[in-house]
Every structure is written in C-alpha cells, then in structure tokens.
Amino acid sequence: MARRYDSRTTIFSPEGRLYQIEYAMEAISHAGSVLGVLSKDGVVLAAEKKVTGKLLDMSGSKEGGYGGSGEKIFLLNSNVVAGVAGITADANSLVNYARQAAQRHLYMYNEDIPVELLAQRLCDLKQGYTQYGGLRPFGVSLLYAGYDPHYQFQLYHSDPSGNYSGWKATCIGANNGTATSLLKQEYKEDISVEDAIELVLRTMSKTMDSTTLGSEKLEFATLTLDANKQPKAKIYKPAEIDALLQKHGLAKKDEDTDMASA
C-alpha cells in the first residue's frame, strides 16, 4: 500500500508522510559521519571518509587547494565551513549553490553572509524539492560551522526536508545516535576550541567503524578568529591531521616503535 506513494517526492501518503524525504534521510544515515562542536572561541568539524582504498589516487589531495581532500569538508565562504553527509554528487551541487549565494550577498551588501542566512538559502532550495515536481530530493545533510558579528560562532544542521536548526554539538551520518549521546555526556558549556578539538577526535575515534584513525579516513577543519578578529577557516591537510592525531594519542599505532618505547 505504502509503495503507491513512494515514487513522487511531493505526494503525501495516507498516514501523512513524504516517503522520498524519509528515504533521503535514510541514505544519509548510511553515509560517512560528520561531527561538529561549537565552542566560545571557535567551531570544530570532523568527517569520516568512506571512499578509501589502496588503489585510490590521493596524490592530488596532499597539497592541493585550500587544504584537505575536499571530499566531505568544504569552504563555503571565508566565514563558513561545511561538512556534508549523503550523496557526494548532490553535495557538490549544493556546495556550488551555497558559494554562489554567499558571493551574491557579498556583492549586494559588502559583508560576509550571516551564517543563518546561508543555511536558509540552502534550505529554501532543498524545501523546493519536497513541493515542486522533481525526480528526487537532495540526499544531503550539512553541518555549517560559521562566524558572523550578529551571533558570533554558530553551528547549524540542515536536512533533505529543508529543516535547519542550531546546535552546540551534533553529528550526522552513520552512527549519529551513538555520537550524539556521547557528545551529550561529554559536552560542557564554555568549552574552549582546544578542548572541542579533543572532544571531536575522541568521539570520532569511538564511533567510527574502523579501529584506527588516520588522514586517509578523516577530514578535519576548524573555524577561529585571527589576530584581527576576522574569521579564519582552517581545513587540515592530511599531514596535519596525522600530526594532530599523534598529539592527542589517537594515531595509528606502529607496533614496532610502540614496543621499543615500552
């Protein structure tokens, strides 16, 4: 019976549900997870990469661009970094849309787009697919880590239905339930960025399927203020991620050196 209402994104089932939207959210809960924590002096994002393998050519991501391999964490504007979970191809299209929206705002108002406004722009687009004829909605959830003078540091989440909400700490993608409950236990008000980085890495290491963390599985970014009180986004390069994991004692254990030092 329910199947009759599956194929259209815009038609309610007799129980009052939009199945395609729910399926899109289901698709996201299988995707690599993205974790975000808000602190008083910065926002931290981490993402688990699912597409890995020995034969995958990662040489381009070592040096390229503004940092990171650009599979799950993107710079949307100089004051907003986003982590995406879901269908990567859909995400790329949304990231492009967001970057254009941010530049349009800069052109009109000569200021960085306020974070909530950018989230709204994307949600307006996503909401459209729950109402107007299309084949399917965007199978993407995003976490936005941003800064603006109105509300300082902010962390937002948006889903395929076009809903968005602000968070102190949250997780999307695979195992998001476990991660959120861990965050709920560990999160403290007025946490610092340094502690937030540690909290993110620790939570990530506990919820990821693989036993060891490493730059081939992880993407990482922070948003802080620079010396001139301007927002500074930093998407970590693979080497920097490994160094960070080493620092927090979460890096891959090299058995031999471990033995030697013991």
Place this chain on the structure above:
Amino acid sequence: MDISFALTGKGYVILASDTTAARSIVKMKVDEDKIKVLSPHLLMAYSGEPGDTVQFAEYIERNIRLYQIRNTYALRPPSAASWIRRTLADSLRSRKPYAVNLLIGGYDTSTHQPHLYWVDYLGTMSEVPFAAHGYGAYFALSLLDREDGLMSGSSYHDPEAPLEEGLKTLRRCLDEVAKRLVVTPEKYKVKVVDKDGVREIEI
C-alpha cells in the same frame, strides 16, 4: 538649496538637515523632515532633485524594513550603506536615474561603533568622520577640518567628543552658514543615533 550636515563622536552620529521645501524661488514649506529613520539604529539624510528624493528615500526605507522582517535582524550600517549605494549606482545606469545625495549615519550594535557615510547621486561613497551636502559644505568643511591648536578647549570636530560637544560643533557650522550664505535656511532638524537608538534633538 538643501543643506545637510553630519558628524561622528564618541559612540554617536549626529545628522542635521534644513527643513525647507522650495519650488523655484518660493518656499512651499518650512517644516519638512528630510532625515529618514531606516531602522532602530540607522538614519539617512537626503537631498537633491525634489520628487526623486522622497521616492528614493521611501523605497530604501521599505526595503531595509523588508530585510529586517525577513531575516529577523537588521542590516548593519556598513552593509546597509553598501546596499543603498549599489541601488543608487544601478539607478544611475537606468533610463531615469534618481538624482539624490545622501548622508547615512548609523550605530553598529554588534561592534559598538558609529558609522557615517557620504554618498552622492553618482554613487560615490566614502566613510567619513564628518560630512556635508549642499551649499553648507562650502562653509562647514573647512571649519570641521581645523585642528584644535590655537584655541584649545574649543570645539572643532573631534571623533572622540561627547554628545554635548558634538552638538556645539554642529551649532558652529549652522552659525557659519547663517553668517555667510546669501539664502539661509531658518530651521534645522537634528537627529542623533547611538547605542540607545534614534532620537530627535532641538537645537
């Protein structure tokens, strides 16, 4: 013949504009308010081609209000000024451009800074400590420019001056215009914007 002045001080911006509405050589009205309150912390003094001025000012007023309703918070003064300049610049490149000169003064509640922008009908904009449009500019700018050297304790423009001193400086500008300009406006409307918002001041 419109005359408008503006100056910044410690945490405030003062805007002053004459209140005459003239047509040719005839005064039609002597209590015209030519300073619009665009948002709780934003003022705009307008002058120029009669008709264009009010039309443009109302268009700006309503669109700034619309932005506020849509986005729950108001545009900050720098962004509002940029948008207004853009609107004027786009208009200049249309078939029937608005010929309007503006002084935009506002208080940024998120950074606690006063801002003043001088904008002309060609879409030129610059952020300034004090500004004037119309014939008043010929007399007042040199006065405001003057360093506080010989007559110490006197109130030439000081961006760190308290409100009373700012108003005294404004008074000097108005007196200078009254003394030297052939056709002197008899009344001015003066508005101040600071952390508490916008208010009118009798001078």
